[in-house]
Amino acid sequence: MTKKDKMAIAVEALEKRYPDAKCSLTAENPLQLLIATRLSAQCTDARVNLVTPALFERFKTCDDFASAQESEVAEYIRSCGLYKTKAHDIVEMCRQIRDNFGGEVPDSIEKLTSLSGIGRKTANLIMGDVYRQPAVVTDTHLIRITNRLGLSQGKEPYKVEMQIRKIIAPEKSSDFCHRIVQFGRDVCKAQSPKCDECELKSICSQKFDKKAEKTKK
Numbered sequence: 506m507t508k509k510d511k512m513a514i515a516v517e518a519l520e521k522r523y524p525d526a527k528c529s530l531t532a533e534n535p536l537q538l539l540i541a542t543r544l545s546a547q548c549t550d551a552r553v554n555l556v557t558p559a560l561f562e563r564f565k566t567c568d569d570f571a572s573a574q575e576s577e578v579a580e581y582i583r584s585c586g587l588y589k590t591k592a593h594d595i596v597e598m599c600r601q602i603r604d605n606f607g608g609e610v611p612d613s614i615e616k617l618t619s620l621s622g623i624g625r626k627t628a629n630l631i632m633g634d635v636y637r638q639p640a641v642v643t644d645t646h647l648i649r650i651t652n653r654l655g656l657s658q659g660k661e662p663y664k665v666e667m668q669i670r671k672i673i674a675p676e677k678s679s680d681f682c683h684r685i686v687q688f689g690r691d692v693c694k695a696q697s698p699k700c701d702e703c704e705l706k707s708i709c710s711q712k713f714d715k716k717a718e719k720t721k722k
């Protein structure tokens with residue numbers, strides 16, 4: 506079986522398991538999603554969703570953020586961790602969006618990654634969720650699970666993204682990434698994956714023995 510065949514099976518199985526999978530960050534427009542995603546670095550989505558309502562009530566537009574004091578933004582996001590860096594990035598990226606992109610969240614990975622604090626992971630998420638373009642959000646869940654399935658090798662996000670882009674149907678890629686996050690939380694956990702109840706077991710290169718925690722090749 507080719508990697509493309511295995512990927513198609515994984516895509517279909519996760520579509521069945523999570524028919525409504527979507528980004529777990531709460532946002533009402535592309536700018537809010539971009540900011541929420543920046544806040545989610547080294548923080549849980551649930552925590553981000555707790556702080557963003559007040560933040561987005563105080564700062565409603567790109568201009569509002571672009572002209573904000575970083576210290577005031579920082580107070581709203583203190584509990585998300587790295588809050589000074591994140592506040593700096595949010596204000597700076599909004600200035601760049603205002604000055605370089607007419608106030609609209611840009612629509613290419615190259616332009617998005619030119620923004621302060623925005624890497625390929627976030628850029629891919631915006632491309633998939635906002636612009637409905639092929640997107641591979643290469644986070645820890647995607648790397649771990651596709652490594653285990655034998656669909657990717659290595660931990661370097663860019664390399665894994667390129668490997669997955671070669672084998673996944675482009676129109677399925679964005680939703681698959683949301684589903685694999687949920688699958689990583691529910692089944693293929695970092696510690697003690699639930700291989701016994703896993704619907705991908707038949708195509709997995711690395712099933713774990715529950716008792717011995719050994720790899721069955």
Ligand code: SF4
Pocket residue numbers: 650653654692693694698699700703704705706709710711712713
């Ligand atoms: S069989 Fe186990 S290691 Fe493989 S994908 Fe399923 S839960 Fe993960």
